[in-house]
Amino acid sequence: MESGEILWSLEELSQHSQRELEQRKIPNPGGRVSQVLSARTIRYYTSLGLVDRPSSYDGGVAKYGPRHLLQLLAIKILQAEYLPLPEIQKQLFGRTEQELTEVVESASRAEESVESKPLARNETWLTRRVLPGLRLLIDERDLLTEWLKAHSREEAAAQIWSAVEEMASGK
Numbered sequence: 001m002e003s004g005e006i007l008w009s010l011e012e013l014s015q016h017s018q019r020e021l022e023q024r025k026i027p028n029p030g031g032r033v034s035q036v037l038s039a040r041t042i043r044y045y046t047s048l049g050l051v052d053r054p055s056s057y058d059g060g061v062a063k064y065g066p067r068h069l070l071q072l073l074a075i076k077i078l079q080a081e082y083l084p085l086p087e088i089q090k091q092l093f094g095r096t097e098q099e100l101t102e103v104v105e106s107a108s109r110a111e112e113s114v115e116s117k118p119l120a121r122n123e124t125w126l127t128r129r130v131l132p133g134l135r136l137l138i139d140e141r142d143l144l145t146e147w148l149k150a151h152s153r154e155e156a157a158a159q160i161w162s163a164v165e166e167m168a169s170g171k
C-alpha cells in the first residue's frame with residue numbers, strides 16, 4: 001500500500017462505489033443483477049476472488065482502497081455486458097490497476113459518445129459492439145494478439161465472416 005493512499009471502511013467503500021455507479025450511469029440490463037453494492041455484496045465478491053482482500057486493518061476494521069473501487073466498477077460494467085460472474089472473474093483476474101482503470105474509463109467514454117458513435121453504452125477493451133446484434137468478446141487477448149501476428153487480415157475476416165453467417169443462420 002502506498003503512503004497516503006485513500007482508504008475506506010467496507011461501508012464507506014459501499015457508499016462510494018454506489019455514488020460512482022450512479023454518476024457513471026452504469027446500466028442494470030433488465031434488472032437481472034443487483035445494482036446495489038452493499039457490504040454483503042462486496043464480501044461475496046471478495047469470497048469469489050473478484051475483489052481483492054482488504055488492503056489493511058485499522059483496529060480490526062477492514063480498509064479498502066482505490067483498486068477495490070475499480071474492481072467493483074469493472075464487475076458492474078461487465079455485468080452490464082451480460083457476462084456471468086465466472087466469466088467476469090476470468091476477465092479481471094490479475095489485471096493491473098491501469099487495466100481496471102481502462103475498463104472503467106472506456107465505459108464512461110462510451111456513455112459520453114453514445115450519440116456521436118454507433119457504439120454500445122458500456123464497451124470495454126474486452127467487448128465491442130461491431131454491428132447491430134453482434135458483439136465481439138476477447139476472452140484471451142494475448143492468444144488473439146499472437147494469432148493475429150501470424151495471420152493476415154483476410155484470414156481473420158474470412159473466419160469471422162464464416163462464424164457470423166453460421167450463427168446468424170442458426171446452424
